[in-house]
Amino acid sequence: MTPDETVILARYVRALCPQQKFDEYTPDAWHDVLSDFTLDEARTAAAAVARQQAFVAPGEIATEVRKNRRALVSVDAETEPPTADPNNVPLYLRQVRTHRRNVATGRTPAVPALPAAITEADITAMRQQEDLKAFRQQITKEAVARCAARVQIIGRHPDLVERVTKLLGRDNWNGFISPEYDASGRRNDSPNRTGLLAILAEAEQRTNATRSAA
Secondary structure, eight states, X not given: OOHHHHXXXXXXXXXXXXXXXXXXXXXXXXXXXXXXXXXXXXXHHHHHHHTTOSOOOHHHHHHHHHHHHHHHHHHOXXXXXXXXXXXXXXXXXXXXXXXXXXXXXTSSOOOOOOOTTOOHXXXXXXXXXXOHHHHHHHHHXXXXXXXXXXXXXXXXXXXXXXXXXXXXXXXXXXSOOOXXXXXXXXXXXXXXXXXXXXXXHHHHHHHHHHHHHO
């Protein structure tokens, strides 16, 4: 975020929190804390914090941005390895960090892992037939469609939307629910996953009840 963008952010937060005090030095101080983030990230985070309380501190914005970034990175399976030679450790790690930062900030779309039913032999065959890229694109398209369907079915019920917002601390949920198992094979029992599944189940139950009544 540039100094000029930090000025825009400070004005935005002042509009969100009219009782909060600002002066001509506020943007400079905030820039020292938030310069590593984009304006869009910071605005989204500031709005999320402002929904919970009357005042917004730059440190709270930074914490919210980092949480949102971790959520984005957690979706990405890092299926495409860096092009650098692994023996060139500094360059290899730099490419890994650049990729993760691009995913975290939305510059690069996250690519979910392939279904467990897809074996290494399947992947090798698709590479040989040059079908792997198209298959990954299809998997990503299907994952996006599932997320959109979740947002739609829950969006029909304002009280459930409110529960999602309260659970996640933000209202821009894209429908993603983390997998049942993480990359290490451990079961994912996080409160967010459990809560989202419960809300989704209730939305589906209401939809089915409405269809039955009709």
